[in-house]
Amino acid sequence: MDKISFLQEKSAFHMKYPEKSDLSFYRWYTQQHPDEAIGWYYLGQAHETLGDTQQALAAYRQSLFAKQGPYYDEARDAYQKLLRAQKRQDWRSRVRLLLASLAFLYALFVFSPGLLQDGTPVASTQPPAVPPSTPALAQPHVEVIAVPSTLGPKELQNQVRRYVEARRPPLTQPYTVLVVPEVPGSPLFTPLLFYQPKQVLGVLKYNPTSRAVISQRWFDSPASLEAEATLATVRDDLASEQQTLQHVLTLRNALFRYYQQKGALPASLADLAGSYPGNYLPQIPLPPKRLLLASYPYHPHAFRSGSAWASLRDVLPLPGYPEPLSPLAPLQIRLAQKSHTLQLVSGTHLVRSYPAAIGKNGSTPEGYYTILQKINKPRGHDNIYGTRGLIFQGNSYAIHGTNNPKSIGTSVSLGCVRLFNAAVEELYSFVSLGTEFIISDAPSPAQPWSNPAPFILAAGPEEETPNTVYTWLH
Template sequence: MGNSAYLKKYVENHPNNKMAWYLLGKEYEANGQAGKAHYCYIQAGNVYEAFESSKIPLPEEVLSGYKEGLMKETHRREKRSRFLRKLSLALLIALLVWIPSAHAPGDRQAMAPAPAGAELGEAPDKAPPLAEDEAGGGAPPVAPAFSGPAFTAIGYAGDPVGTQAEAVGGLLALQRQTDFSPLHAAALGMERAGDWLVWSDDLPVVFGLEKSPADGRTTLQAYDPAACECTPPDPAELKQHAKQWIPQQESLGVLASAMTHYKQAKGAWPSSLQDLAGPYPDNWIAGTDPTMVQGFGPLLAQLNRNDASATGKENAKAVLADGMAPGQRPYFAEPYEIIVDTQAHVLAVVSGNVIVRSYPVGLGGDKTPEGTFVISEKVMNPNGRDNGEFGSRGMQLSDTNYAIHGTNEPDSIGKDESLGCIRMGKKDVEELFDLVPKGTKVRIGKGIIPKLKNVPAERFALGDRQDQTNPHRTYHWLD
């Protein structure tokens, strides 16, 4: 199918995709069809302005008559034959540059829209320091640039136009949502599993935006040779930074989830990290790590700022852990949740539509209850030792006799041999114990998560562990 025909069909099915409208306009312009190109650019709106560094021409003669003709031509055979990926990525990689004042296309990761007239380097709704909260107004200063790369992650498979648009939108939103404008932002690619995206410890770098500190101009670079049909630059250095960013985001996801569950239970945010990392039964988290130590204060400030914004009061911005763009929000915006699929014998940790981990489990067939629960209790060595029938870790489901725990019968994993509890292998249950806080939602059902195993080469583990045993209780879960 010709490139124009493909794009016309695409915008017919996705009329709100501004990037696709822009690419179709470039195709028409290359073919000398200026009127149709102008119409497409009008539909592209701020995407056109971003990449062309100019306002959209709006003569009335351009607007009249083109939409009907454009849609009628959707099903006609295109005379010219070009490959979509070659056009779209060649256009973007070679010469697509935008002015800093351009607004980004909409993206689900954007925390808030940039104020009218704001430059990309400015922080949206930027808060002044605490000492100046009562000071007078005035335009916020332009935020300085951050030299280290900032990251986001996107689904990367299937339709090239949709993937490209999502990547560009995510990267522009990432630049806009940070308190400091990063000079380099990169999108990592997650595989798709149905409606789910699969997180990994080895996500490839697929797109990048690089901003010149001299003139503020930013260019897009593709790093997938198959997508751009080119020889892209070596992303090795970016991958090294990404290798640090990925576990940082997992830690911040644990921290943010724990703070949310703590507030749900206590009615207030924790005042310190120690409020979350207390000995049993106050072990909301199983320990701490440097990312949590550095990230707690800034994350608490952001949460308080969110609370205060509802009343029109804002607190100070803050800086997250080393290696992250200052003010960058944690990637996992939704608390971690556990999903157990009794049909697939899989336990997954998810945030929104992202599968963070996926483990094989042993179940009890019809004895395993379906429904929604929460992790009400977390205990180490529930049998008083790490090799008992419940293994080295146990996590009780609400006020029931069911739990997620280890086992001294590893051959039962993947089978229905328990009395209803959820059995896990030793390494899996110990990682899960560190990954999900007390209060985590647990959903059990059939056909609700893909059957896959998703564990990293190096398991997630917290340090600085507190006492999480309970010598005062003998557990009688339905193993």
């Protein structure tokens, strides 16, 4: 709803209820239109004017769950501004309390006839030294790049050699490049972080320090990566790196969305794996064994609100591997209705691609949404919602599984988005509450993407809602 329509509703409300205040209208409006950010923004403004900081913060925070529209950005900015002001006020209160305490202790010292001692040694007030976390061992880095199908063998080798020599920023450890056939719709000579090659044209190991090719092997025709025994080590190295990247991306996205909604990072990663409705993640992933880490390092003190996403590289570093040349970005779900394709992306990186079923007769709403709730084993007659559900609008629209896998790829629902159960379980593992979801009717061909090995974080009973039977537009 635009501002003009909003003001017209306000005028009509006051004509009908002349004795009621603007605050009453804003409360009524947000009850009638909970997905409109403009109502929550003005409700927050009204509470802030009255000095009700907590009520204002609650209203602004609720706007973060609304759909993109008028005053969405303004409400988010007002929330952050008020949160910072409250923190400054809290800090000033603590300083005043500390000064008052020091003044009291000083008065006791000055007017006391003498110090009383019991002979017990005074304990050190220095905080115990925190041992630095053990860094992960540097792991073999593997890059997957696609090349044009028009290149001859000699030109292909020359182009790949130019790629490794010109790579910026430079790496210091030797790394491996897997050269694969062109992937339609994907960039050429660019690392495909989350692509699982089926065929390979060549493999090259390069030392960027000495600028020398350590080893290389080229195939006369595309070879099977799975069947080629000599590539077993490279295949395992790639799988481990992809697993680590997925873990770190999932955790950073959850931390970012947590900060967007609550204004601060959690005290520990474990706080992300709460019970419904605070289940940002089902559980916290553990690093691959080869990293020799008990858990992923977490340094919330390194967070900088002015560059929230960028600072997460320091808050939760990528252990054992170099940061991607093209930076990771917060996760985003995109649905291209014409191709019945749902994609999970991180900036320029395609993370996953799934076939989907959508609403018939245009009943799946286009627009900008966020994941509002995540439910494990959502109840519905005949298990129509499959094994997972992610609500993105009101109580009617969700991304969910299905008991009718044959419907995937068609337009048959009443508005919801259906995925295979295995796909929705993986999406549920990746995305947190607050993750953006964009639905578009723009033409977008189904990309022939090859997903890596499934990434599943087991969901538990604390994420179920056994007393709720959902009536989503399945």
